[in-house]
Amino acid sequence: MRLLLIVLVATAAWAAEPLELERGRAVYRDACEACHGREGDGKGPGAANLTPRPRNFVTGSFKFRSTATGDRPLLRDIVRTVTSGIRGTWMPAFGPILPASDLRAVSAYVLAFGPKEDPPDQLVGELQPLADTPALRDRGKALYETLQCGQCHGPEGRGDGPAAATAVDDQGQSAAPLDFTIGLYKAGSSPEDVYRTFVTGLDGTPMPSYGDSLPKEEDRWALVHYVRSLSRSPGIFRWLFAPRTSWE
Ligand code: HEC
Ligand code: HEC
Known part of the structure; x- marks a missing residue:
């Protein structure tokens, strides 16, 4: 039985x-x-x-x-x-x-549809974001410069770095580096989403993986908070309820 x-x-x-x-x-x-x-x-x-x-x-x-x-x-x-x-x-x-x-x-x-291989290892698992602080953002700004993210994303994150115009994907189509000031991320804009993007890279595009160059958790979250702080688009609630300011 x-x-x-x-x-x-x-x-x-x-x-x-x-x-x-x-x-x-x-x-x-x-x-x-x-x-x-x-x-x-x-x-x-x-x-x-x-x-x-x-x-x-x-x-x-x-x-x-x-x-x-x-x-x-x-x-x-x-x-x-x-x-x-x-x-x-x-x-x-x-x-x-x-x-x-x-x-x-x-x-x-x-x-x-893809190659039949053993399942790969997970590189980025459950994440515990560090809180967003001015000190961490400053550190993120310094890392943005050291790692030369601005080569593609521009010195102020507007997607207009010197290498941006010639960036292409594996299909030969132009692949524009994200303009962080617009703040609309393809893979989602939560701190966890942004973390995953630059730690694992976007295969098939010029966006590299920075997992090895950023071994420290603190540095990774610093960069996440700095990059996210560049978003200038007013949220719908701010647009509806905020006192009218210069972004109109
Ligand atoms: C060699 C060029 C290049 C460099 C250097 C580069 N990126 Fe990118 N990045 C890209 C491109 C191209 C895309 C857009 C790919 C796409 O839309 O498919 C992108 C997209 C992104 C995105 C958005 C993903 C999404 O969900 O839309 C983030 C976040 C990002 N990069 C962070 C960084 C950070 C942080 C650095 C530096 C540590 C960096 N990038 C350096 C080319 C680059
Ligand atoms: C109207 C066209 C359209 C339809 C319908 C569509 N897709 Fe896509 N899909 C796209 C495009 C365009 C991309 C590439 C976007 C990019 O590279 O940034 C994509 C990319 C993807 C990716 C790749 C993500 C990655 O990590 O690279 C997956 C997975 C995917 N689609 C799954 C699906 C599934 C499953 C369905 C049906 C339930 C579907 N798509 C229906 C247009 C479509």
Whole structure:
């Protein structure tokens, strides 16, 4: 009896994956293939004129990862992107329209287009942000200069550094370094999101990974708070309720 139970449980666990991929394929056909292509090569019928182009999933190179540069992302990285979308691009946010089980299934299906390797190590796990203080921002400003983020992002973070004009991605399309003063981040603007971006880098773009050059947690959060402090866009509440000031 006990043996039978073990066999049954083992079979159920084995069957779960193909079932999830089946479901993932169905969701993919409905919601993704018009842009990303039936074969996941980024060449769907709706992809031709989009900048940046929809990702080619076959190469296994992804921008938004919690894994080291060059590694494929974890399932949860894909789920995060598919849920929130990529701001300022044609990649929609599916969180509001798909149930959690479908978000997961379609993300597993996306990963299955890529190389079949062992799951990579997670480089950035659960984060505990250090509080934003003026001292930490000053330190972040100094690091921004030492690490020469301004070469691409500009000395004041306006996305106008000397290397910005010639920056291209792995598809040969222009890849503009973010203008931090606008404050609209593709991968989300929370301190955790910004931390993940420069620690792991954005593969396929000129944005490098700074994990090795910034081993200290304190330095990483210093840079996060400095970069986020450059945002000049007034939030909607400030716009509605603040006394009228010079940004009008
Ligand atoms: C209207 C076109 C469009 C549709 C529909 C679309 N995408 Fe995308 N997707 C894009 C574009 C464009 C990018 C590239 C954005 C960039 O490189 O900044 C992208 C990028 C991605 C990425 C790459 C993120 C990374 O880390 O590099 C993933 C994963 C993704 N899409 C998943 C999906 C899934 C899953 C669906 C369906 C549920 C979907 N997309 C539907 C246009 C689309
Ligand atoms: C060689 C050029 C280059 C350098 C140097 C560089 N970046 Fe970037 N960075 C880019 C590009 C290009 C993008 C936009 C990529 C994209 O949109 O796909 C980017 C995007 C970003 C983003 C936004 C990610 C998002 O969610 O939209 C952050 C944050 C960032 N960089 C931080 C930094 C920090 C901090 C430094 C210095 C430690 C730095 N970058 C140095 C080229 C660079």
